[in-house]
Amino acid sequence: DSAAHTNWQIMHKTIGGGVPTLVDLGAAFPLVTGGVITLVMQCDPAASSVFFEVTNDETGAVYAYEATADLPPAGQVLAPRLMMNNQLTAAAVAYECGGLLIETDY
Numbered sequence: 226d227s228a229a230h231t232n233w234q235i236m237h238k239t240i241g242g243g244v245p246t247l248v249d250l251g252a253a254f255p256l257v258t259g260g261v262i263t264l265v266m267q268c269d270p271a272a273s274s275v276f277f278e279v280t281n282d283e284t285g286a287v288y289a290y291e292a293t294a295d296l297p298p299a300g301q302v303l304a305p306r307l308m309m310n311n312q313l314t315a316a317a318v319a320y321e322c323g324g325l326l327i328e329t330d331y
Contacts, residue, residue, distance in 0.1 A: 231255060232251055232252065233256060233262065234247050234249055235248040235250065235279070235292075237292050237296060238295050239296065239298075240297045246292070253284060254279065254288065261281075261283060262281055263279070264277065264278075264305065265279075266305060271299045273293065273296075274292060274293045274296070275292045276291050307322055
């Protein structure tokens, strides 16, 4: 239940059904109105892991994480999916994405 979370999370999962792996970024990344967070995702071609680095641009806090399980199969395109919701509360939810940079060797 995401209503219990008070910090930003990294979520990853295999293609198809199942429960995603949730990684809590900790108290340095609270769910608050305002602020800027920078996310870097990196995966070499055919690699068996994905590296995440999250920076709280307001405080300078950095969280680094390497996912080695619960990932799509090698060869799948790596792309971010930005999602927010408020569960059963019928209220608006919004975020702003200030930019997206995708680099590839191909």
